[in-house]
Amino acid sequence: MTTGTSDPAAGAAAAPPAPTSLLRFATAGSVDDGKSTLVGRLLHDSKAVLADQLEAVEHASRARGADGPDLALLTDGLRAEREQGITIDVAYRYFATPRRRFVLADTPGHVQYTRNMVTGASTAELTVILVDARHGVVEQTRRHAAVAALLRVPHVVLAVNKMDLVDYAEPVFAAIAGEFADYAASLGVPEVTAVPISALAGDNVVTPSARMDWYSGPTVLEHLETVPVGHDPAAEPARFPVQYVIRPQTSEHPDYRGYAGQIAAGVLRVGQEVTVLPSGRTTTIAGLDVLGQAVETAWAPQSVTVRLADDLDVARGDLIAPTAAAPATTREVTATVCHLHDSPLTVGRRVLVKHTTRTVKAVVQEISARLALDDLSLHPAPGELVANDIGRVRLRTAEPLPVDAYALSRRTGSFLLIDPADGATLTAGMAGDAFTQATKATKAAADATEDDGWDF
Incomplete structure (x- = not known):
């Protein structure tokens, strides 16, 4: 698998850039599957923890009677989380390796916090779902897989944790990975990568495990560093939600009228015919400004100012889209x-x-x-x-x-x-x-309904 590494200056190129080296990913797992420990191990072993942070974790661990640092405390920051030993809120962490930058959303595992997982995974390009090797795929595992499918997260990693408690047995891992793969396929999940790990001991998290020489795949971090991310902006129709109308009214630019915002999808070009929604008025793009400089082309997710050829009534909340591919x-x-x-x-x-x-x-x-x-x-x-x-x-x-x-x-x-x-x-x-693909239960329920009202 390849990873894009280019990061062109805004507006410097005439075509969309290769995918950037930023990965947004989320973690999910049942209570006590070791999810926070995995995140802590990932941060610790990738050298993403500052000395004072580690010292604070060691101090808190000693106060709780632990012999060594409890790496789960790197993410479980709320007092209620530490007292109960569970993750409650979504914890965001930012770290980087020489190969890629990461935004990590550590989401709760308890069923009553499913909504928090939805929040954390809504912008993720990859989800790491943990299971306890002793328990295998449980109801909450299926729930997390379904949420990932619901949110159309492109990549899913199944981390089979606590392999040290099942003697690092390959058959245990193979059975869990097979069961999960079958369920994920029924949901239409496009890709699943299974990794056997021990977050507590550090096996296959950042460094390969010497105890599982039967596994030849990537470690968790290696997969995170190499999985393809991003998409070609030109593959989607352009969508530009107007955030702010710019009217400087200066002597230098007495007639300047620009519409600022972030391109949500696709590519905008000078001279392109566009429609302003919901009014339905059509015009052409007269100019594009990126960081104060005029450019011929801009693409998602750049923040730009769009200048139109005609004086239309355009306000915050309107959507500018190509006339040929405007949404209804x-x-x-x-x-x-x-x-x-x-x-x-x-x-x-x-x-x-x-x-x-x-x-x-x-x-x-x-x-x-x-x-x-x-x-x-x-x-x-x-x-x-x-x-x-x-x-x-x-x-x-x-x-x-x-x-x-x-x-x-x-x-x-x-x-x-x-x-x-x-x-x-x-x-x-x-x-x-x-869902792109329904299970038999969902299909049966849909077949029983003459008009499910999903299409606009």
Whole structure:
């Protein structure tokens, strides 16, 4: 596998660059599978821990009666986490090796914090799912695999931990890896890499294990450093959510009008015919400015200022897209959602929908099903969704939204539901069908429904 290493200056090239050497990945696993220990071992053995951080961990470990440093404390920073010995909140860590930079989201393993895993994995390009070699694939393992499939995480690593407690036996690893691979395939997960490890002893985390000479694959870190990341921006239609309108009104630029934001997908070019949504007005791109310099081409995820040839009514929340590949606008949004808030989501509830830079009022018109992640069966008409539930809903928005299917774009196919009373985030949503391949249970439930309402 190859890794892109180019990092061109913004606007310096006339074509999209090769994938950057930044990997965003998340970890998941059942309680006590050793996930936080794995993350701590990864940080420690890759020399990503500062001396004062290690000293603080050693001091906290001694206070808890441990003989050596408890590396799990490098990520379990909340007092409640340390007292209970479990991960509660998503902990983000940033580290780098000579080959790649990393953003790590260490997510909780307990079932009641499934919503935290959804948050941590929503921007990940890879998920590391841990299992205890003594217990194998359990319900929470299947749940985490289903969430990874739901969020369309491109790469999944199965880390079979605590191999030291099963005498580093190859048959144990092979059986677990085979069972998980079959389940992941039923979900449509495109790639699974299985690695036998002992996070406590450091086997196959950063350095190869001398105790498992039967394994010839990469260590966890080696795989993280070499797995292909990023995508070709030209492969997707351009999407540019307007974040801010720039009108400097200076004597030097008396007529300057620019629309600033971050390109969510695709490539923008000077002279390209574009449509401003939701108004539907068409024009052409007169200019592109990156870091104050005019360029001919810009691509995701660059932050740019777009200048249009015509004076149109363009404001924050509008979406600029190529006319030939502009998304349809709709006021009926059907989606898969994960409910995040402690108060339930009910039919008739009034919410705000935040889609890219646009926020509109909406009403929950229908909650058609709740998904059971252990067997992927659909429970029709649940009436409400409570915290950690994943279900299918239909929304009616006060204004039309240019929503892509999540399968086509993780950025413009996702949205948040917000409580208009206090601004609390209620629900994370993914427009369109959440799975590319359904299990038999899901397919049977879908066949029983004449119109599932997934297509716009």
